[in-house]
Amino acid sequence: MSHEPWLWYRARTPAMLGTAVQDIRQNAHLNQDELAERTGSSRPTISRLERGRPVALPTLIDALTACGYEMVLIPRGTRVHLER
Numbered sequence: 816m817s818h819e820p821w822l823w824y825r826a827r828t829p830a831m832l833g834t835a836v837q838d839i840r841q842n843a844h845l846n847q848d849e850l851a852e853r854t855g856s857s858r859p860t861i862s863r864l865e866r867g868r869p870v871a872l873p874t875l876i877d878a879l880t881a882c883g884y885e886m887v888l889i890p891r892g893t894r895v896h897l898e899r
Contacts, residue, residue: 823897830867836878837865843882853881 824839826832840850840861847861854861854877856870864870864878879885889895 823895828867829869832875833865833867836875839879839882839884840865845882850878850881854878 824835826835840847843850845853847858847865851858851861854874856874856877860870860874861878864875876886
């Protein structure tokens with residue numbers, strides 16, 4: 816799934832979150848090694864994250880931040896309006 820970098824992602828499972836992180840990283844024109852370096856982690860850790868495998872929560876937050884994203888948690892069923 817390829818999106819413009821400003822689009823939002825819905826992730827209800829670890830696998831969906833991993834796919835979103837991978838897409839976000841690719842849209843940021845980073846490979847796994849580059850993202851690992853920016854987050855102070857390793858390429859295998861980024862790979863695990865992108866496959867929906869367990870990683871430390873700070874790693875997820877650091878990866879999103881390095882790609883220009885942040886997490887917003889909302890109640891399921893809530894309507895969201897996005898503006899830039």
